[in-house]
Amino acid sequence: MKIGDVAKATGLSIKSIRYYHDIGLVQAERGDNGYREYNSSQLEALQFVQHCRELGFSIEECKDLLQLKHDPQRCASDVKRLASEHLKVLEQRMASLADLHAELSELVNQCHGGDSPDCPIIEGLSGKSCCHH
Amino acid sequence: MKIGDVAKATGLSIKSIRYYHDIGLVQAERGDNGYREYNSSQLEALQFVQHCRELGFSIEECKDLLQLKHDPQRCASDVKRLASEHLKVLEQRMASLADLHAELSELVNQCHGGDSPDCPIIEGLSGKSCCHH
DNA sequence: CTTGACTCTCCAGTTACTGGAGACTTTAAC
DNA sequence: GTTAAAGTCTCCAGTAACTGGAGAGTCAAG
Numbered sequence: 001m002k003i004g005d006v007a008k009a010t011g012l013s014i015k016s017i018r019y020y021h022d023i024g025l026v027q028a029e030r031g032d033n034g035y036r037e038y039n040s041s042q043l044e045a046l047q048f049v050q051h052c053r054e055l056g057f058s059i060e061e062c063k064d065l066l067q068l069k070h071d072p073q074r075c076a077s078d079v080k081r082l083a084s085e086h087l088k089v090l091e092q093r094m095a096s097l098a099d100l101h102a103e104l105s106e107l108v109n110q111c112h113g114g115d116s117p118d119c120p121i122i123e124g125l126s127g128k129s130c131c132h133h
Numbered sequence: 134m135k136i137g138d139v140a141k142a143t144g145l146s147i148k149s150i151r152y153y154h155d156i157g158l159v160q161a162e163r164g165d166n167g168y169r170e171y172n173s174s175q176l177e178a179l180q181f182v183q184h185c186r187e188l189g190f191s192i193e194e195c196k197d198l199l200q201l202k203h204d205p206q207r208c209a210s211d212v213k214r215l216a217s218e219h220l221k222v223l224e225q226r227m228a229s230l231a232d233l234h235a236e237l238s239e240l241v242n243q244c245h246g247g248d249s250p251d252c253p254i255i256e257g258l259s260g261k262s263c264c265h266h
Numbered sequence: 267c268t269t270g271a272c273t274c275t276c277c278a279g280t281t282a283c284t285g286g287a288g289a290c291t292t293t294a295a296c
Numbered sequence: 297g298t299t300a301a302a303g304t305c306t307c308c309a310g311t312a313a314c315t316g317g318a319g320a321g322t323c324a325a326g
Contacts, residue, residue: 004271014273015315058313080246087238093230097227125188126181287309
């Protein structure tokens with residue numbers, strides 16, 4: 001299977017697949033012409049990686065998960081721990097985004113939005129320090 | 134005021150301040166020794182930028198906001214529009230993070246976590262395609 | 267035989283910085 | 297007066313995870 005087919009099958013871009021090859025995440029064999037040649041297990045690995053990336057795992061985490069996937073000695077608790085840690089990160093990001101959103105939307109709500117230069121948003125952003133933490 | 138003092142006053146790192154100088158966001162004068170010399174209006178601008186960055190605005194957005202801040206002809210509606218657009222971005226990010234979180238936590242919940250290699254998380258990540266979109 | 271599609275490598279750019287090297291200046295202590 | 301520490305300067309490289317593009321080779325169809 002050549003890289004273009006793999007791209008279609010996985011939904012990854014050709015560039016990404018080459019990148020994953022370069023960093024050693026999922027490496028292909030080479031044909032006589034130098035083209036990358038992917039077999040079904042490499043295809044599966046790339047699909048796996050793509051799902052992990054979709055769920056917000058970093059490349060490093062994908063590497064770890066891929067290793068666990070291919071390790072018949074793995075224990076489910078290891079996988080669960082990794083995933084749970086990632087869940088925590090997601091939760092932290094969500095919380096801090098929610099904070100930002102609350103703060104900014106308060107400023108936006110205070111702003112009447114007319115033609116005058118008088119604007120509580122600018123004033124809020126100019127404020128010496130922020131009271132929310 | 135020298136760069137170290139500005140760093141202490143604003144909470145920005147020296148590196149960031151120099152970076153902002155380099156990209157023309159907030160530029161300082163130079164003393165005879167070549168040191169950057171910041172006056173109070175530049176300090177204020179940097180504080181403004183720091184608040185904007187804390188609220189998740191990009192450098193480009195900071196540039197725009199800074200211009201609005203220093204424009205006596207500005208209208209509040211322009212500021213409000215910029216901020217509202219940013220709010221929308223924040224909302225999109227929050228929504229997609231929530232999606233990720235839901236999907237991953239479902240997988241994690243399905244996993245008993247014991248010593249066996251049998252793991253629904255790995256299986257879920259290996260799955261051919263994702264049903265949630 | 268040529269055209270178009272596909273692949274290759276290598277380089278640069280993205281965002282918003284951070285870290286470090288090597289050199290200079292200023293400040294404080296002795 | 298000297299010296300050591302702290303502060304500042306510039307420049308280069310690296311981060312994460314790619315994307316875009318140049319220039320060249322390869323393959324299949326008409």
